[in-house]
Amino acid sequence: MYRTQKPSIRRRAGLSLLLLPPLLFCFLFFGLSYLVAPEPDITVQTGIGSATVDGRDLVLVPYERHGPRGMFQLMTEDMFQVRLAATDPATGKVRWDTQLSDRLVWEATVLAAGQRYAYLATDSGLAIVDIRDGSIAARGDGVAGLGGSFVAKRSAYGYDARRHRVVAMNADGTILAIPLDTLVAKPTEEDATTWASTLAPDRARITSPGATASQATLGSGERVEVRARPAGAPGRVLVRVTADGRAIPIGGAVFQQAAVVVDGPRAVGDGAGSVLVAHNRSVNDTGAALSAVSLATGAVTGSLTVDSAPAKAIALPGGGTVLATRETLVVLGADGHLTASRIGATDFFGNPT
Known part of the structure; x- marks a missing residue:
């Protein structure tokens, strides 16, 4: 009984040994190259x-x-x-x-x-x-x-x-x-x-305006601006300018190289009672960041480091705003909270995940 099984066991073992080199090659050729290669x-x-x-x-x-x-x-x-x-x-x-x-x-x-x-x-x-x-x-x-x-x-x-x-x-x-x-x-x-x-097929499309500006309109008929601090201090502050020209400070937050994020002429976030500011991360860090500021209290309700200043902002049908940076989507919620998500992640086979 045992003698009749031994040849079968030997054949399976031999087959396994034959398959080992191509399996090892496939792992090294496909698997290892995937593990060591950078993301697209x-x-x-x-x-x-x-x-x-x-x-x-x-x-x-x-x-x-x-x-x-x-x-x-x-x-x-x-x-x-x-x-x-x-x-x-x-x-x-x-x-x-x-x-x-x-x-x-x-x-x-x-x-x-x-x-x-x-x-x-x-x-x-x-x-x-x-x-x-x-x-x-x-x-x-x-x-x-x-x-x-x-x-x-x-x-x-x-x-x-x-x-x-x-x-x-x-x-x-x-x-x-x-x-x-x-x-x-x-x-x-x-x-x-x-x-x-x-429509102009014979000439280049006119570049759309950017997503940041030094000032923007508010639904109340007022406008919001970034202004330099007094006495030449570094950074800028937010002010609300009323219809009669009065400038009212919006909180005490100071932003470096700041601009208001806009969708057309209007400030992004205005419908939710906030304003979004694109700025440097600090006086010594020129990396990009975004901060949401409450128009009512001046408090910073959300802040996020990003890869670049936003290039486009659009309002969502259900409320909120989405911004596109060079590599990331940023969502400004109705509560002033900022969240980011990356686009283009793939699995081993190249399928989006």
Whole structure:
């Protein structure tokens, strides 16, 4: 009985020895290269937007991911990627993350989102994305009504907020409109002259204003400013300027190289009774930081070190504000609390996590 089993045991042992070298090679080639390789370089683009799915806010974030991690990703992933991630600002979790391009220099801007689709102006034309799962519903010459006459420039597309539609200029100069949550572009005569002067396929898109300023308006009709301290002391302080020109200090906090974070002309956080300040971390540390200050009490309600000053701020449909820095998303809650989340994390196989 035992004699009949010994050859089988020897065969299994021999097979294990044969498999050991290739398994060891796979670990060293794929596993070790993953462990020692740095994370991909992530850069958040400024064209962020928002959407609502199943009653929850989502932040739509176009970002660049350069440099696969490890040999497996190098063999299966594009070296250069521009992707679109949908994140839940309340939890920081990624709902979906889809690749848009494999070009080194390529940008995308979220124009608007309906209940089903998001519309992006990209360097390859218009892209329409299903906000439920990130699948691409149409893009470029695949957008019905644009076809081969589409223009592969971001500046050929815009959003008509008054009529809730995306507008596009095709290669013939015709202005077309795509109502939100539809996929077909149709010629329009309404405000065609206005949009013909706004959309500019033959020139570079005008750079949008930054997300910081020395002053900003408040919903009360007043404004908030950062002002130098008296007697040449380092740092700046916040003041509220009333309609009749009186300057009222907002607390006693001192910020180095400070600016007010804005969304258009208005101060970010104003709707929640606070103001957000971008500043250096200290008088001797030029690293970037953000602080939320209560307009009522002047107290600093939240502070966060970040990788760079914010480049874009948008209000969320459900309240709160999201800011994009070079590598991070920052959420300012209604309570003045600041939270940060990173975009672009991947697992061993290159799948977003």
